[in-house]
Amino acid sequence: xxxxxxxxxxxxxxxxxxxxxxxxxxxTLAKMMQTNPVVIRRILAGLREQGYVNSEKGHGGGWQLxxxxxxxxxxxxYVALGSPAILAIGNRTESPGCLVEEAVNTVxxxxxxxxxxxxxxxxxxxxxAELSRYLHQRLQNADFCRGHD
Amino acid sequence: xxxxxxxxxxxxxxxxxxxxxxxxxxxTLAKMMQTNPVVIRRILAGLREQGYVNSEKGHGGGWQLxxxxxxxxxxxxYVALGSPAILAIGNRTESPGCLVEEAVNTVxxxxxxxxxxxxxxxxxxxxxAELSRYLHQRLQNADFCRGHD
DNA sequence: TATCATGTAACTTATGATATTACATGAACA
DNA sequence: TGTTCATGTAATATCATAAGTTACATGATA
Numbered sequence: 001x002x003x004x005x006x007x008x009x010x011x012x013x014x015x016x017x018x019x020x021x022x023x024x025x026x027x028t029l030a031k032m033m034q035t036n037p038v039v040i041r042r043i044l045a046g047l048r049e050q051g052y053v054n055s056e057k058g059h060g061g062g063w064q065l066x067x068x069x070x071x072x073x074x075x076x077x078y079v080a081l082g083s084p085a086i087l088a089i090g091n092r093t094e095s096p097g098c099l100v101e102e103a104v105n106t107v108x109x110x111x112x113x114x115x116x117x118x119x120x121x122x123x124x125x126x127x128x129a130e131l132s133r134y135l136h137q138r139l140q141n142a143d144f145c146r147g148h149d
Numbered sequence: 150x151x152x153x154x155x156x157x158x159x160x161x162x163x164x165x166x167x168x169x170x171x172x173x174x175x176x177t178l179a180k181m182m183q184t185n186p187v188v189i190r191r192i193l194a195g196l197r198e199q200g201y202v203n204s205e206k207g208h209g210g211g212w213q214l215x216x217x218x219x220x221x222x223x224x225x226x227y228v229a230l231g232s233p234a235i236l237a238i239g240n241r242t243e244s245p246g247c248l249v250e251e252a253v254n255t256v257x258x259x260x261x262x263x264x265x266x267x268x269x270x271x272x273x274x275x276x277x278a279e280l281s282r283y284l285h286q287r288l289q290n291a292d293f294c295r296g297h298d
Numbered sequence: 299t300a301t302c303a304t305g306t307a308a309c310t311t312a313t314g315a316t317a318t319t320a321c322a323t324g325a326a327c328a
Numbered sequence: 329t330g331t332t333c334a335t336g337t338a339a340t341a342t343c344a345t346a347a348g349t350t351a352c353a354t355g356a357t358a
Binding site: 027041042055056058062063 | 301302303304305306
Binding site: 006007008011012015016019032074084085086087088089090091098099100101102103104105106107108110111112114115116118119122123126131134135138139 | 155156157160161164165168181223233234235236237238239240247248249250251252253254255256257259260261263264265267268271272275280283284287288
């Protein structure tokens with residue numbers, strides 16, 4: 001994966017689960033994501049604790065959605081992932097002993113806050129259901145995932 | 150340094166140079182930044198190519214500003230640093246072979262673009278001179294840099 | 299009870315940012 | 329003119345973190 005793509009990756013996985021009509025194994029999901037099943041389990045384990053998915057062991061087991069796509073937003077998923085850092089740039093330190101640095105921080109922090117707030121606001125506007133609808137508009141005759149299983 | 154803090158660090162260095170009335174050595178700047186002189190030289194070398202600073206070798210040498218603080222904005226410095234990535238999160242891949250992933254990307258990219266644009270717009274609104282004025286409002290009797298040389 | 303799938307700890311790898319070393323170049327000064 | 333100071337820069341080392349992998353335990357189903 002490139003950079004921190006957890007949110008993007010998780011949404012991908014969730015949409016695939018939404019399309020399936022039964023449990024999907026971490027192995028299947030891992031192939032779609034071109035990663036390792038353990039990585040999938042690790043990520044989904046966090047979402048399960050918060051009620052977004054559930055898992056079953058054994059034959060016929062795997063992962064399923066357990067939330068209402070109409071009420072869960074991208075922001076909810078973002079938070080469920082632990083609210084990872086949004087910005088790649090930031091201040092060198094938040095408690096400098098240097099007045100010059102404090103001045104720089106103060107000025108930049110406002111810009112950082114605003115940009116973050118905008119992004120999160122956009123995330124709040126989109127539900128998983130809307131994302132799924134958007135997918136179906138595009139989905140015509142093709143397979144969900146071309147190029148890999 | 151924490152995360153990608155080049156811009157914040159560079160602004161710190163530039164303001165210190167603005168306060169000095171002669172050339173400042175990379176060793177002095179490095180102490181202020183709690184880093185290595187070579188790191189300072191590497192970063193400032195890029196800015197020098199674009200006319201923001203200049204350097205002199207030998208006795209009495211060091212680094213000086215060579216731009217008009219009133220016209221140079223934070224955005225200019227950001228660009229001079231090579232326009233580093235702003236967002237820590239992003240899409241797994243921009244050219245997926247999977248329609249699900251394409252849908253996710255499309256929806257998220259708009260939010261990413263807007264947030265980036267907002268941040269850069271804010272950077273464009275602030276000149277180095279304004280940053281310096283803000284510093285002087287705060288600067289009363291204290292040393293520029295307490296806690297280290 | 300054999301198989302399948304998750305649960306999870308421990309470990310390995312890959313990557314990128316940062317720091318360091320070492321030495322060359324060139325300017326100022328005595 | 330040679331000593332000192334400071335930059336210029338290549339090469340290397342260190343560090344942190346994300347991602348991937350292995351190994352094995354747990355539990356469900358057939």
